[in-house]
Amino acid sequence: MFSSTANRPRPRLFWFWQRGQSLPGAPPYAGSHGSKHLFAAAFLAHLRPRLLSPMTSLASKNSPTTTAWFLRAPSMRLQRGFALAAVISNALIAVTGAVVRVTGSGLGCPTWPECHPGSLVPVQRSQQSALHQAIEFGNRTLTGVVLIASLGTLVLLWRARPQRRSVVKIALLLPLGVLFQALWGGLTVLTGLVWWTVAPHMLVSLVIVFVATWIYQRLGEGDGPVRYTVPKPLVTLVWATCAVLLALSVMGTLVTAAGPHAGDEKTARLDLPVPMLAQIHADLMFLYLGLLIALGVGLLAVSASPALRRRLWWLVGITMSQGLIGIVQYLTGVPEILVVFHVGGATLLVAAAGRLAFGTRARAAALGEHPAQDPARRSQAGSANTQAVKQSA
Numbered sequence: 001m002f003s004s005t006a007n008r009p010r011p012r013l014f015w016f017w018q019r020g021q022s023l024p025g026a027p028p029y030a031g032s033h034g035s036k037h038l039f040a041a042a043f044l045a046h047l048r049p050r051l052l053s054p055m056t057s058l059a060s061k062n063s064p065t066t067t068a069w070f071l072r073a074p075s076m077r078l079q080r081g082f083a084l085a086a087v088i089s090n091a092l093i094a095v096t097g098a099v100v101r102v103t104g105s106g107l108g109c110p111t112w113p114e115c116h117p118g119s120l121v122p123v124q125r126s127q128q129s130a131l132h133q134a135i136e137f138g139n140r141t142l143t144g145v146v147l148i149a150s151l152g153t154l155v156l157l158w159r160a161r162p163q164r165r166s167v168v169k170i171a172l173l174l175p176l177g178v179l180f181q182a183l184w185g186g187l188t189v190l191t192g193l194v195w196w197t198v199a200p201h202m203l204v205s206l207v208i209v210f211v212a213t214w215i216y217q218r219l220g221e222g223d224g225p226v227r228y229t230v231p232k233p234l235v236t237l238v239w240a241t242c243a244v245l246l247a248l249s250v251m252g253t254l255v256t257a258a259g260p261h262a263g264d265e266k267t268a269r270l271d272l273p274v275p276m277l278a279q280i281h282a283d284l285m286f287l288y289l290g291l292l293i294a295l296g297v298g299l300l301a302v303s304a305s306p307a308l309r310r311r312l313w314w315l316v317g318i319t320m321s322q323g324l325i326g327i328v329q330y331l332t333g334v335p336e337i338l339v340v341f342h343v344g345g346a347t348l349l350v351a352a353a354g355r356l357a358f359g360t361r362a363r364a365a366a367l368g369e370h371p372a373q374d375p376a377r378r379s380q381a382g383s384a385n386t387q388a389v390k391q392s393a
């Protein structure tokens, strides 16, 4: 009654799957058993050209308009976009860290890496308020964004053609810095937000912002020898201002360490008088401002480029605003909102200081280096060549 399935004609797709038959070109010993594996192999062989053809055939043409986007060497615009995202996201996480601190949410998630024992996310039954948990958890979640921007910058620079090894090496610092911060953040929570863990956490964020700014700047220049656009003493003065900014920031974290915003009410504070620490902090700011003004006079005297002078005046403006916020917050009992602005101002200032410091030099394309893939740099290189031709004429 029932016809045997063995005798049914096989569908055309499986034409080679015949009992006891081998694939065309297959060794004769590939019988019924082996043919199953061969089926898989042949099926993959059948699919592979179709799956890979958009990648391989287009990649082989190596044309930016036809190559699949993920196989193309990233454009300079994309690389710079990611570097900028790294600057912004690292600055942002420092600001949200300050929000955690001033709202007393530091132990909203009392464990690490989990938020609560047994839970990666906030839980309702916890002793911590929902708001504190949300703020601390939000800050932890932002680490993902920072990591994407930082690791993304490294990957893009690594994939860029031609690859610029010196910039890739600097970019390696970004994900390493973020990893360090994630681990150090855990230590901060596990030690109950003790000040000597909180202060370096803030300072390392500022350093990462500086490094990301450096990468952004490096992507706008070539790999040729460094040529300073202002006399050496002014370059030294610029780096001296950076050193004072570092001391000023370290001192700021000590004011915080002794101040009222620990991140949790039970946390022990640095046992030093706040007025004394704040005085040293403010004195360093006046020193910083004085050096910037001296630098401004120097840049005017040597007729530095308007672009460089603009960077300096921006820095002076940000410093004065930051100082004003600092003084007001000190005189008004350190209100939470001003602390957040003060931390935001510090990150902005560090980025602006980096722009100024790296703006004192120019690096042409190295010998044998192609202009970067993007039209902006090609035209820059073109106009530089035209100028050179004009000068030689």
Ligand code: HEM
Pocket (backbone or CB within 6 Å): 098, 199, 202, 248, 249, 250, 251, 252, 253, 254, 255, 256, 257, 259, 260, 261, 278, 279, 281, 282, 285, 288, 319, 322, 323, 324, 325, 326, 327, 328, 329, 330, 334, 339, 342, 343, 345, 346, 349
């Ligand atoms: C260029 C100027 C300034 C910069 C770059 C700067 C930077 C900083 C930094 C990085 C912190 C540590 C923030 C933290 O650990 O979360 C801080 C804290 C602080 N700064 Fe400044 N600061 C400047 C000017 C001033 C001035 C002029 C004052 C006036 C006294 C001041 C008052 C304070 C106070 C009171 C704190 C502690 C805030 C807290 O308890 O959280 N700052 N500052």
